[in-house]
Amino acid sequence: MSKLDTLKAALEAALGEKIQNLKTEFGEITVQVSAADYAAAAKILRDHSELRFDQLIDLCGLDYSSYKDGAVEGPRYAVAVHLLSVNKNWRVRLKVFCPDDDFPCVAALTPLWTSANWFEREAFDLFGIIFEGHEDLRRILTDYGFIGHPMRKDFPTTGNVEMRYDAEARRVIYQAVTIEQREITPRVIREDNYGGH
Template sequence: MTQKLDTLQAALEAALGAQIQALVRARGEITITVSAADYLAAAKTLRDAPALKFEQLMDLCGLDFSDYKNEPWDGLRYAVVSHLLSVTHNWRVRLKVFCPDDELPAVASVTELWASANWFEREAFDLYGILFEGHLDLRRILTDYGFIGHPMRKDFPVSGNVEMRYDAEKKRVIYQPVSIEPRENTPRVVREDNYGGLH
């Protein structure tokens, strides 16, 4: 496995060069980080370069780093991570890009490269509020059309902003402000050493 990762790393460095801001090898996988300005070009190179040939986008998701590992995060808040597969070479890579503006997180859409990005990008938009420039149908996919906010952001209230219920007098579903009091949930803390085999 190490030799295969060495080969993949060499191919990535040769094809992308200075576009790679960071390259991390962990748990038998490679994660590369590129800038938002280089994201679309780097993705195209990953797909088209004969030495790489990442023909399939397996997954794409948004991330909110505002409270990473229960510690304050010193850096850009939102990121998009793609998992790519090369059937030709039988290897995978993780591509990470941070959105350059925390107030209006946006990166280029990769739907022109991989059609499977369509719904993944809509999901990242819906849940995190990340905009994908060039996406032809960027609208909510999991939450309701009238939903306020983005529920996977770490500052989103646990109880939400609005609730819906059926009103018997109006004979329709209505939306109203949340009527339950917000509360702090304290998660169970595991204090055992090496819990679950983790070190």
């Protein structure tokens, strides 16, 4: 029995019916659970003696709205958590979909792993995912006055507003984005003896 098979069996035994989907791809296991079971499943992964995932090494938001050209049906937003067990020397990916696309929300994992703090703030800032129970959920990468969530697939690539210094007002101002459409034709430089030929 391989180490991955041992981990898979331990996950199935510990999580049982909480598992919605379990798949092995590229030598890694992804366990999907419901939003209702997310916090409880994470606690089991951390505390169960056969698993002992004591480190949260990454957490990120995902937007599936245009994944595979819209071929994915179901909730739009998800959270993927990468966990590491130093004691057992194995990793697992825990995945949960936010049940409501209009108000994406899942439980915060900061009570279990303090390292989730900044990752959850980043997922909130960039995707608008709410982490219920997070004690300091505020923007971390964008400005406090920023409008929208820039990693959402429907966010305009130009943004909504731009910030610039106004010399007359002697302060920073916000204004609607204005972009002039123009055609850019690259200039080709050819040298007769390019490359020594």
